[in-house]
Amino acid sequence: MIVTVLGGGHGCYAAAVEMAERGHTTRLWRRDAAALQALAACGHLEVSDYRGSRQVSVGGEDAQVQLHHELGQALRGAELILIPLPATSHEALAAQLAPLLEDGQVVFLPPGTFGSYLFAKALRDSANPAEVAFAETGTLPYLVRKHGVNQLVISAYATRLPTGVLPARLAPQAMEVLKQAYPSVEPCADALSAALMNAGPIIHPPLILMNAGPLEHFEAWDIHHEGTQPAIRRVTSALDAERMALREALGYGAPHFPLADHYSEQGEPWMYGHGAHGKLTDSGDWREKIDLHSHRYMLEDTRLGLSLLVSLGRWIGLPTPLASGLLALASAVTGNDLYAQGRTLERLGLDALDREQMQALLIQGPRR
Numbered sequence: 001m002i003v004t005v006l007g008g009g010h011g012c013y014a015a016a017v018e019m020a021e022r023g024h025t026t027r028l029w030r031r032d033a034a035a036l037q038a039l040a041a042c043g044h045l046e047v048s049d050y051r052g053s054r055q056v057s058v059g060g061e062d063a064q065v066q067l068h069h070e071l072g073q074a075l076r077g078a079e080l081i082l083i084p085l086p087a088t089s090h091e092a093l094a095a096q097l098a099p100l101l102e103d104g105q106v107v108f109l110p111p112g113t114f115g116s117y118l119f120a121k122a123l124r125d126s127a128n129p130a131e132v133a134f135a136e137t138g139t140l141p142y143l144v145r146k147h148g149v150n151q152l153v154i155s156a157y158a159t160r161l162p163t164g165v166l167p168a169r170l171a172p173q174a175m176e177v178l179k180q181a182y183p184s185v186e187p188c189a190d191a192l193s194a195a196l197m198n199a200g201p202i203i204h205p206p207l208i209l210m211n212a213g214p215l216e217h218f219e220a221w222d223i224h225h226e227g228t229q230p231a232i233r234r235v236t237s238a239l240d241a242e243r244m245a246l247r248e249a250l251g252y253g254a255p256h257f258p259l260a261d262h263y264s265e266q267g268e269p270w271m272y273g274h275g276a277h278g279k280l281t282d283s284g285d286w287r288e289k290i291d292l293h294s295h296r297y298m299l300e301d302t303r304l305g306l307s308l309l310v311s312l313g314r315w316i317g318l319p320t321p322l323a324s325g326l327l328a329l330a331s332a333v334t335g336n337d338l339y340a341q342g343r344t345l346e347r348l349g350l351d352a353l354d355r356e357q358m359q360a361l362l363i364q365g366p367r368r
Contacts, residue, residue: 003080004075007083011110012085014084029070045065047154113200116136116164137185158271211232222286246320308343
């Protein structure tokens with residue numbers, strides 16, 4: 001299978017490595033030409049994970065990962081397009097991709113924050129008649145950090161990836177393609193259900209806001225180690241309860257992948273299996289400088305992710321006091337109205353839909 005990975009972030013490089021090692025013809029495109037050239041000059045990615053350390057060649061057609069400067073060339077003939085990028089990139093990238101997509105392709109956003117709708121809408125609004133499936137899941141498939149130009153440390157791989165497809169009518173074909181890349185995908189009812197599996201807006205807003213003092217005081221701070229204290233866990237659990245209540249109110253049944261399972265060594269395995277939190281903190285890779293104005297935990301998980309939860313609650317008349325409160329607190333910290341800037345149903349133009357119309361949209365996709 002031909003797989004194209006878009007982007008140069010931590011998850012993008014990890015995806016390129018995994019797809020190449022699974023035997024797929026793997027292409028990597030990133031907007032930053034200088035960074036791509038620097039990677040090409042290295043000639044390989046150095047990967048460390050539970051299997052040890054090794055090299056994966058990068059470069060031209062004979063390399064395990066082919067590097068592409070031109071987006072159209074990278075997309076041409078690809079069966080699966082992986083976009084393991086922050087949701088903040090979706091709007092601009094969707095407009096770039098729309099005229100270039102081909103019939104039968106699957107675009108996968110891990111995770112998506114309902115970005116699948118942005119990509120589907122961009123395709124609808126373009127002159128491109130291709131029928132494309134847009135899928136998203138609840139987390140990045142890797143706990144991973146890049147070091148330097150070509151070094152990669154993967155602390156854990158996702159073992160369960162709850163995934164929904166927009167339009168849902170294309171889910172059977174899309175899941176066949178996705179399972180070749182990620183055998184751990186598990187079908188959700190639709191893309192909105194998958195969006196409500198996104199763990200980032202549940203984990204990160206409480207961690208950054210309740211650790212705001214240490215984050216601004218210390219040069220580096222590990223919010224997942226020192227910052228994950230019982231009081232913060234209680235807030236995270238309460239916020240996750242609001243997410244699961246939203247899922248139930250929208251008619252999505254279990255499993256809801258409660259975040260408590262991420263921290264537990266027993267019970268139902270979470271997306272990264274048992275013991276993932278310990279692997280993350282043991283790695284030391286998440287001791288970092290987090291700027292509360294510019295970090296993706298604020299701009300993506302809080303501004304986009306929490307605003308989606310709050311707007312869905314308003315749409316169905318279900319209060320989300322903790323999500324709303326955290327979003328208001330984050331707005332005060334940043335000096336911006338994050339709900340007004342967020343990925344809300346209002347900004348997506350979907351707030352006037354009733355439930356039947358929303359269901360039709362999720363099954364059929366945006367009308368041309």
